[in-house]
Amino acid sequence: MHAALAFLAFQAVTAPAPPITPNDVIAAAPASAWTRIADDALLVIELMGGARVVIQLAPGFAPAHVANIRALARARWWDGESVYRVQDNYVVQWGDPTDKKPLPGGVAARPPAEYERDAQGLAIRPLDAPDAYAPRTGFVEGWPVAVRDGRASLTHCYAMVGVARDPAPDTGSGSALYTVIGHAPRQLDRNIALVGRIVAGMEALSALPRGTGDLGLYRTPGERLPIISVRLASDMPAAARPAFEVMDSAAPAFADYVRLRANRHDGFFAVPAGGVDICNVPVPVRAVR
Amino acid sequence: MHAALAFLAFQAVTAPAPPITPNDVIAAAPASAWTRIADDALLVIELMGGARVVIQLAPGFAPAHVANIRALARARWWDGESVYRVQDNYVVQWGDPTDKKPLPGGVAARPPAEYERDAQGLAIRPLDAPDAYAPRTGFVEGWPVAVRDGRASLTHCYAMVGVARDPAPDTGSGSALYTVIGHAPRQLDRNIALVGRIVAGMEALSALPRGTGDLGLYRTPGERLPIISVRLASDMPAAARPAFEVMDSAAPAFADYVRLRANRHDGFFAVPAGGVDICNVPVPVRAVR
Known part of the structure; x- marks a missing residue:
């Protein structure tokens, strides 16, 4: 063969x-x-060159951050911004590389730290396997979680999307986002708000040239990949909306x-x-x- | 900030x-x-476009496969072959995409299944963490291992290099190699011979465009990335040899x-x-x- x-x-x-x-x-x-x-849980990113990336948002885990992200999309805040950081075996990050663009109205600059949620009452399908980071892992509403001390946190698996932030106690607004492109950096669990995962177009981000600056930042503006638009599927014409199902x-x-x-x-x-x-x-x- | x-x-x-x-x-x-x-444990791949990838071989774990790989490099067998498969969150694979090129003399077509080695007598630094795949993990001679039933196997971590093969009981000759470019596919442990890891130039492989054919194969020959040469450092002029240290x-x-x-x-x-x-x-x- x-x-x-x-x-x-x-x-x-x-x-x-x-x-x-x-x-x-x-x-x-x-x-x-x-x-x-749900259409308002799908975030559609159109990139320069024609690639489309679709993110499923996780409002059940990070409601304030997802509300921010929805408001940013509706304000067309990301249009014309870029993918500006690609660190091998770690993350791809996008948003405003200058970090100076004012946030639109309705976006909380410092939302609460939505790193965990109460596991009480959650229907968790346990994964019967030892884990280096938490006593228990499993799945809730189609999402991978680690459970510890009665709290459930999303896990930093490949293609999960999180909110870049300054040092604690800042939590990030959601205007700078990243996705995991390597082995799961589980040490970030419970330290950063995870807000969703990429369900289509991952290869448009994971195969980007790695940045050669510190932390994988692109050294020059010309290396950045421009973002044409970011929209909620619910704000797109019905005929143009992507549609996805999760198991x-x-x-x-x-x-x-x-x-x-x-x-x-x-x-x-x-x-x-x-x-x-x-x-x-x-x-x-x-x-x- | x-x-x-x-x-x-x-x-x-x-x-x-x-x-x-x-x-x-x-x-x-x-x-x-x-x-x-050691110089004869460094395999230097020069790719079209100028990128260089360096692999550290693991003769302590897969001596027969490493012997094959050394013989293939000395026969310049890979020169003019290509990287022909890139599957997102999985592997990049290279060698002869037609699988028809005869192996040179001195290369065993069916080496033994070097998936594990006896853990007795190995100085294992244990990693004190639960693992979903094995009772114990740790490090031996600078390599990550899982230990089970007195046997130690290398683990399929990011950038590890393995030997592509046909269905069992084939073990692969070492002429088709792959490296891990996503979350560790540990289910491959003890099913495939791991022969080393990439110690430089990983981004020249991990950032390649993903293949759109089955299993991430490139659909057309034109998509393949040509390999200029593959040499052991020990066969290169002393002044041109790369040199690396491992902790x-x-x-x-x-x-x-x-x-x-x-x-x-x-x-x-x-x-x-x-x-x-x-x-x-x-x-x-x-x-x-």
């Missing part, structure tokens, strides 16, 4: 056999396993998905791992028409 | 205060904390480094993590003259 292709041949979906791979589970999941993402982390299909992520037994794998960490279980998201 | 810069301002090295960040520890580590990497994972400085990776208490951090996972402790490597 062709080594170049075979390395991940296990990803190929087999025909009508019982689900054996995580991708099989996704393909076979019933409609009831999927939840439509319900309470659905039986999601349990199958997690189990298979932890125990690959298809052709390629000689030894199943027997476990999986929270950031190695990306919650399935799909575009819908 | 400037939010764009401040997000990671903790990385700035403070003046002569006691070490408080992992980077402080690296900067202050004595010469005795560093080990020179000795048995050195006291390394213990300080790990402790600070797990417990950031510098300005930016309000809440130290209290733990760190094996792939979030990149072993320090530095270029030397």
Whole structure:
């Protein structure tokens, strides 16, 4: 067999056999396993050059920051700003590189520190795996969380989106955002407000040239990638809105998905791992028409 | 303070205060904390466009595969081949995209499955943190390992280099190699031979455009990034050889480094993590003259 292709041949979906791979589970999941993402929880970034990035916002975890982000989008505050920082195995960051542009009305300059929420009453699907950062991890409303002392915090997994900030106790307004492009920097959990995740177009950010300045900042303005516009899907014409569904982390299909992520037994794998960490279980998201 | 810069301002090295960040520890580590990497354990890849990637080989873990890789480099087997696969949050792969080029003499087509080695007698610096994949993790000879049932295996952390292969029981010759460009795919541990890690030039691979074919393969030959040459440093003229040192994972400085990776208490951090996972402790490597 062709080594170049075979390395991940296990990803190929087999025909009508019982689900054996995580991708099989996704393909076979019933409609009831999927939840439509609300239009006002989708943030659409159009970049110079034609690429589009779509972020799912997490108002359940960071309501004040998400309110700010919605107000910034409605004020078209990011239009003409840029992606100005790309640090390898860490983050890509965008917004106003001068940090001097005034915030529009209705945006709180110093929202509360929404780093955790009360875990009481949350329907958490636990991930039965040891974690280096918290006693428990799991999934809530389709989001990866760590749980400690009765509090749930979103985890800094690949493609999660957070709010850049000054040293504590500042929390950041949400005008400067970043996404994770490497191994999960979980040390940032509970230190920064996570506000969502990228559900489409990640490669338009993750494949950008790395910045050669301190912290991966681009050294010259010409290196920055201009942002054409940032809009909530709910503010776009209905016909132009993207639409996405996320797998319900309470659905039986999601349990199958997690189990298979932890125990690959298809052709390629000689030894199943027997476990999986929270950031190695990306919650399935799909575009819908 | 400037939010764009401040997000990671903790990385700035403070003046002569006691070490408080992992980077402080690296900067202050004595010469005795560093080990020179042997010239025949450095593989130098020159890419079209001028970028250079340097790999540290791991003969202690995969001696037969490393012997193959050395023979392939000495036969100039990779010269004129290419990087042909880039899958986001997963791997970049290079070699012969047609998988038809004959192997040179002295290269074993089917080396043994060097996925683990006996942990008896190894000086393992344990990492005191729960891990989803193995009962214990730690460091051996400057490499990250997971330990299970008396066997130590290298872990699929960011920038680690592995041998692409067909479905088991094939082990791959080493002619097709990949590196990890996203969250650690630890499910590959003990299923693939890891043979080293990238110690310089990672961004020349991680920032490549993602392939749009299956498994991230480039759809057309024109998308591939040509490889000009691959050489062992030991086969290069002495004046042209790169030279690197790796921090000795048995050195006291390394213990300080790990402790600070797990417990950031510098300005930016309000809440130290209290733990760190094996792939979030990149072993320090530095270029030397």
